[in-house]
Amino acid sequence: xxxxxxxxxxxxxxxxxxxxxxxxxxxxxxxxxxxxxxxxxxxxxxxxxxxxxxxxxxxxxxxxxxxxxxxxxxxxxxxxxxxxxxxxxxxxxxxxxxxxxxxxxxxxxxxxxxxxxxxxxxxxxxxxxxxxxxxxxxxxxxxxxxxxxxxxxxxxxxxxxxxxxxxxxxxxxxxxxxxxxxxxxxxxxxxxxxxxxxxxxxxxxxxxxxxxxxxxxxxxxxxxxxxxxxxxxxxxxxxxxxxxxxxxxxxxxxxxxxxxxxxxxxxxxxx
Amino acid sequence: xxxxxxxxxxxxxxxxxxxxxxxxxxxxxxxxxxxxxxxxxxxxxxxxxxxxxxxxxxxxxxxxxxxxxxxxxxxxxxxxxxxxxxxxxxxxxxxxxxxxxxxxxxxxxxxxxxxxxxxxxxxxxxxxxxxxxxxxxxxxxxxxxxxxxxxxxxxxxxxxxxxxxxxxxxxxxxxxxxxxxxxxxxxxxxxxxxxxxxxxxxxxxxxxxxxxxxxxxxx
Ligand SMILES: Nc1ncnc2c1ncn2[C@@H]1O[C@H](COP(=O)(O)OP(=O)(O)O)[C@@H](O)[C@H]1O
Ligand SMILES: [Mg+2]
Numbered sequence: 001x002x003x004x005x006x007x008x009x010x011x012x013x014x015x016x017x018x019x020x021x022x023x024x025x026x027x028x029x030x031x032x033x034x035x036x037x038x039x040x041x042x043x044x045x046x047x048x049x050x051x052x053x054x055x056x057x058x059x060x061x062x063x064x065x066x067x068x069x070x071x072x073x074x075x076x077x078x079x080x081x082x083x084x085x086x087x088x089x090x091x092x093x094x095x096x097x098x099x100x101x102x103x104x105x106x107x108x109x110x111x112x113x114x115x116x117x118x119x120x121x122x123x124x125x126x127x128x129x130x131x132x133x134x135x136x137x138x139x140x141x142x143x144x145x146x147x148x149x150x151x152x153x154x155x156x157x158x159x160x161x162x163x164x165x166x167x168x169x170x171x172x173x174x175x176x177x178x179x180x181x182x183x184x185x186x187x188x189x190x191x192x193x194x195x196x197x198x199x200x201x202x203x204x205x206x207x208x209x210x211x212x213x214x215x216x217x218x219x220x221x222x223x224x225x226x227x228x229x230x231x232x233x234x235x236x237x238x239x240x241x242x243x244x245x246x247x248x249x250x251x252x253x254x255x256x257x258x259x260x261x262x263x264x265x266x267x268x269x270x271x
Numbered sequence: 272x273x274x275x276x277x278x279x280x281x282x283x284x285x286x287x288x289x290x291x292x293x294x295x296x297x298x299x300x301x302x303x304x305x306x307x308x309x310x311x312x313x314x315x316x317x318x319x320x321x322x323x324x325x326x327x328x329x330x331x332x333x334x335x336x337x338x339x340x341x342x343x344x345x346x347x348x349x350x351x352x353x354x355x356x357x358x359x360x361x362x363x364x365x366x367x368x369x370x371x372x373x374x375x376x377x378x379x380x381x382x383x384x385x386x387x388x389x390x391x392x393x394x395x396x397x398x399x400x401x402x403x404x405x406x407x408x409x410x411x412x413x414x415x416x417x418x419x420x421x422x423x424x425x426x427x428x429x430x431x432x433x434x435x436x437x438x439x440x441x442x443x444x445x446x447x448x449x450x451x452x453x454x455x456x457x458x459x460x461x462x463x464x465x466x467x468x469x470x471x472x473x474x475x476x477x478x479x480x481x482x483x484x485x486x487x488x489x490x
Pocket of ligand 1: 034036
């Protein structure tokens with residue numbers, strides 16, 4: 001087995017979590033007249049790898065951002081691992097409770113623009129939250145970080161700062177940084193969209209690795225259709241705030257039921 | 272008429288250098304105050320806490336809207352009437368520090384606004400506590416591009432400290448005025464004082480210009 005087996009193993013859950021890891025029930029989100037999510041009902045099973053596809057502006061990022069508590073729903077119930085993240089009744093405003101903050105810790109996110117801390121070294125980026133949020137000792141956090149950086153192939157760049165790295169390297173550090181918190185749910189928001197084409201593969205390899213060898217629940221927003229088809233258990237086609245259709249990748253990509261899905265797939269992949 | 276009296280000039284040097292040293296000390300202590308208070312004010316205003324942030328807005332407007340000289344007079348001559356009298360030196364240092372804190376707060380604000388939202392979001396995604404987000408993530412990145420502006424404020428403060436001579440502090444300007452008044456000879460003390468101010472401020476401003484080129488295109 002590869003030397004990374006151990007660190008990959010630590011990402012797995014000690015005990016099987018509840019059957020449904022992520023649930024959106026009746027979630028609305030609008031900015032002014034722009035109704036981005038309309039009564040969204042959406043569930044992801046524990047350990048499931050789900051790709052979200054759909055036209056730009058359809059609300060894919062908004063779904064991830066609500067899960068990361070970077071946005072609040074206007075109405076609706078969102079749970080992670082059976083715990084309430086958001087519970088907003090009609091006419092109320094979303095409130096961030098202790099429960100929200102505790103539940104958020106189960107979620108990690110990888111951003112399109114990496115968002116590494118540019119004034120800190122790669123290693124400092126990865127150990128920051130384990131030390132100051134999880135309360136790990138510096139030694140333990142560093143050990144964990146080194147293993148993760150090795151997993152993403154950047155151990156030798158530990159002492160560099162993000163601006164010294166390529167986009168692909170930065171994104172791999174961002175993945176390691178998120179994993180260091182041992183999240184149960186990993187969100188990837190178009191993780192390769194900001195990358196030069198020749199750097200996309202190295203990031204997808206890391207994500208593939210996580211998808212095939214860990215039991216984390218993964219939600220991936222992507223335009224890399226071939227990759228989505230390869231690693232997903234399920235693909236969700238999203239448009240105008242609602243799920244158009246969802247199903248196994250082969251079904252969605254080879255024989256979509258809905259016209260909108262067919263048109264979208266033709267547009268992104270005209271062969 | 273004797274225009275420049277060399278012997279007199281030499282005889283007053285020790286007193287002037289003593290005042291000069293006090294000017295430098297006042298500047299650094301006041302500057303430390305304005306950096307700390309200014310950061311606090313900038314953060315509280317940024318957080319938009321009901322009432323409190325408005326009070327801090329008012330603080331900035333008030334301090335910026337009144338002359339330093341007036342503030343010094345109020346602190347030293349008026350506050351004692353209300354039972355709040357302190358020695359001239361600490362009063363002067365605090366007044367100067369408070370005065371510049373309002374300007375520093377504005378500079379910090381521009382620095383904080385330059386930090387990309389992605390940095391806040393990454394901190395939040397990692398559940399970093401607010402204090403850690405501010406002092407480990409945001410402030411270090413906010414400070415970098417504003418170092419040159421702060422440097423210029425330090426030089427301005429160094430020169431503005433002369434105003435404290437009006438509340439009896441014998442810093443460089445106060446000492447020169449005293450000597451001038453005692454001997455009815457202003458040429459020598461004022462010329463020397465001016466040169467001493469220049470000896471610090473001119474090289475400093477050159478240094479800051481070099482810093483500016485290195486720091487501003489951040490990352
Ligand atoms: N902070 C915001 N303020 C106003 N409108 C927003 C904001 N964030 C997203 N939107 C709008 O919500 C819609 C959905 O955005 P997003 O979730 O980013 O879509 P996607 O990721 O599918 O491209 C877009 O029309 C976008 O303009
Ligand atoms: Mg998006």
